[in-house]
Amino acid sequence: MGRSPWARLPEEDLDDLIIAESMEHTDVITLADRSFPTLSGGEKARTSFARVLAQQTNLVLLDEPTAALDIRHSEQVLSQARRLARAGHAVVAVLHDLTVAAAHADRICVLADGRLMADGTPADVLTPSLSADVYHHPVDVISHDGRLVVLPRLTPLNQEASCAL
Structure with a gap:
């Protein structure tokens, strides 16, 4: 996950910039000094999503990306997913909340x-x-x-x- 797929490639030079942007987009910059096991469930979910963003893939697979998130962070994650889709990425998300799916999906x-x-x-x-x-x-x-x-x-x-x- 994260930037490991880009190791030993020219894109690796962008790691720090892309990681910082991904952390900003997921509101986890303030968590950077904490170890993963100390994070709450929602903080872990947002951190994991930041790692997904940092991968910069054309296909993004999300399994219940809003589980354990409050309303603000749920909207933030799904807005980022829509931003990726508008930029031409294929985004597939598993959501059990049908109202949330209806609000954010082009296709269900x-x-x-x-x-x-x-x-x-x-x-x-x-x-x-x-x-x-x-x-x-x-x-x-x-x-x-x-x-x-x-x-x-x-x-x-x-x-x-x-x-x-």
């Missing part, structure tokens, strides 16, 4: 039981019927300020539980 593939269930724009794919079929739970899909929001419907069991919280 829904998988279930190892099969592709749908592939298309968020508006075409994130339908109440498909989501209910795949997740075995009813949802509402609403438009809010031009963005899709996927909300699980409360069932009698979780309505009671929500009152007790």
Whole structure:
């Protein structure tokens, strides 16, 4: 990870600059003096994403890149992913939060039981019927300020539980 693929190549001369830019884009500069095991889950996630950015690859694979992140850092990571996509990189991200996926993805593939269930724009794919079929739970899909929001419907069991919280 990080800049190791560029070792012993002319691009290695750019390591310090690219690492600094990657750290700035992921808000981890203040963590530079800490060892990785001392970081929180969110700090580790942002540091790992900085390492991905520093690789400078044409294909970026992200597995739950927003797990353990607060809202600000989640938006920051996904904005950086969109910046990469606009710059011509292929960005593939696994996201389980359908509302977040709808807000940031140009194309969504829904998988279930190892099969592709749908592939298309968020508006075409994130339908109440498909989501209910795949997740075995009813949802509402609403438009809010031009963005899709996927909300699980409360069932009698979780309505009671929500009152007790």
